[in-house]
Amino acid sequence: MSTLRPPQIAILDASIAAVLHRLDLQGLAGQRLFITGGTGFFGLWLxxxxxxxxxxGVPVQACVLSRDPDKFLSRHPQFRAQPWLDFVTGNVRDFALPERKFDLLLHAATETSMAAHADPVNMFDDIVLGTRRVLQLARSCGVRRALLVSSGAVYGAQPPHLTHQPDDSQAACNPLxxxxxxxxxxxxxxxxxxxxxxETGIEFLVARCFAFCGPGLPLDxxxxxxxxxxxxxxxxxxxxQGDGSPMRSYLYGADLAVWLLYMLVNGRAGESYNVGSDExxxxxxxxxxxxxxxxxxxRVAVLQNAEAEPSVRNRYVPGITRARALGCAPWTSLDESLVLSARYWQDGART
Structure with missing residues (x-):
């Protein structure tokens, strides 16, 4: 992928500036943060x-685990030579543990591509063995609080009678x-x-993430x-490609980043929070x-015939009661998200 152009970086910066002060992030001041999954869509926004x-003037030190930091920095030059940012090179399953202390952990590393889903054994191992290694870091490096980035997929298929999957749902995916x-x-x-x-007293909480949009999300x-x-x-x-009936919702990347950083510091330990738009x-x-x-x-072409109203509609839409109670909300409208996404990719294509 080519290097981001200044107009693209400006869109990212303006998007963050528009929502950064919606929540008080002063609790991050002086903290040392270890991040996994810091070089994908989530990582770009975080x-x-x-x-x-x-x-x-809110000093936060961040160390990011990446298999190829140089590739990320060549693509995103705005993060080069940042005194608050450094990298650990390695795979989430077996990276070398840094010999230093961290206050906070944000574990978001997961491969979600179609190729990854085509190899379920390897995907499962990446999540479980990767988490085991990351939690070893939490023990050895003095972490006092960890946010684990999970997924709405933990609930399995959303029951057809629910328009929104609640935070306290006990539904689960089919293990067979x-x-x-x-x-x-x-x-x-x-x-x-x-x-x-x-076991250790290290506080943890969970962000169950749904669907997102914005600059950095691939078009292909x-x-x-x-x-x-x-x-x-x-x-x-x-x-x-289908019949167009499944229900979805989309949270903008800048909103996502502010939500996760705020939850990391202010969310209730031992709690799970649905993260996404409820529109x-x-x-x-x-x-x-x-x-x-x-x-x-x-023209919009629906490539499969659809019933006027499907008897069972596929839904993947969160209820965000707990997130809203913290002050989180979908601040960036879907229409604005679309405009900014289009402008981002168009600016990247211009010579």
Missing amino acids: LSALRALNDE LPSSAYGEGKRVMELMGAMLQR AHFAIGNFIRDALYGEQINV GLSIKELALRVRDVLAPGK
Whole structure:
């Protein structure tokens, strides 16, 4: 991938500036933070928020685990030579533990590509063995508080009578299906956090993340919203691969970063928080929204015939009661998210 251009970096910075002060992040001042999963979509936004905090006089030291820090820094030059940021090179399963102390841990490392899902055994091992290694770091490096980034997949299929999956749901994925490897792995990760807290007193909490949007989300992967933006910008029509009936919601990347950093410091120990937008819409409605915002008049093609109203609708929409009680909310509208995403990719394509 090519290096980010200054206009793209400006979009990231402006997005963070628009929401950074929605919550009080002063509790991060003077903290030493270890991050896994710090060089993907989540990491791009988390590091953008930490960069803004340091620039504003809220000193936070961050150390990021990455298999290839140089590749990340060549793509994202705004993070080069930052005195508050350094990297540990390695794989989450077996990286060398740093010989220094950290106050906080944010564990977000998980491969979610289609290729990863095609190998459920390796995916499960990455989550469980990776978490085991990261929690070894928590024990040896003095971590006092850890946020484990989980997924709404732990709930399994959302019951058709629920428009929003509640924070306190006891639903679970089906362990008899190999396709449950991701959700089951995350459930084990959460259990490991609970056992760590009981054994050591290290506080842990869980962010169960749903679906997201914004700059940094690929346009050519398995994310419907990214594919629709690509089609709106460059295609002859916007293609909906299924029947358009599944219900989804999307939280903007800048909002996500502020939520996670605030939860890390202020969330209740031993608690889980759904993380995402509670504005649900169907995939077809999403495609139409992308069309109306980015490419008025362009055709939307639903490639599979749909019933007028499916008898059982696939839903993946969180209830965010606990997050809202902390002061978190979807601050960036979906329409604004689409505009910023399109501008980001267009600025990257310009010569």
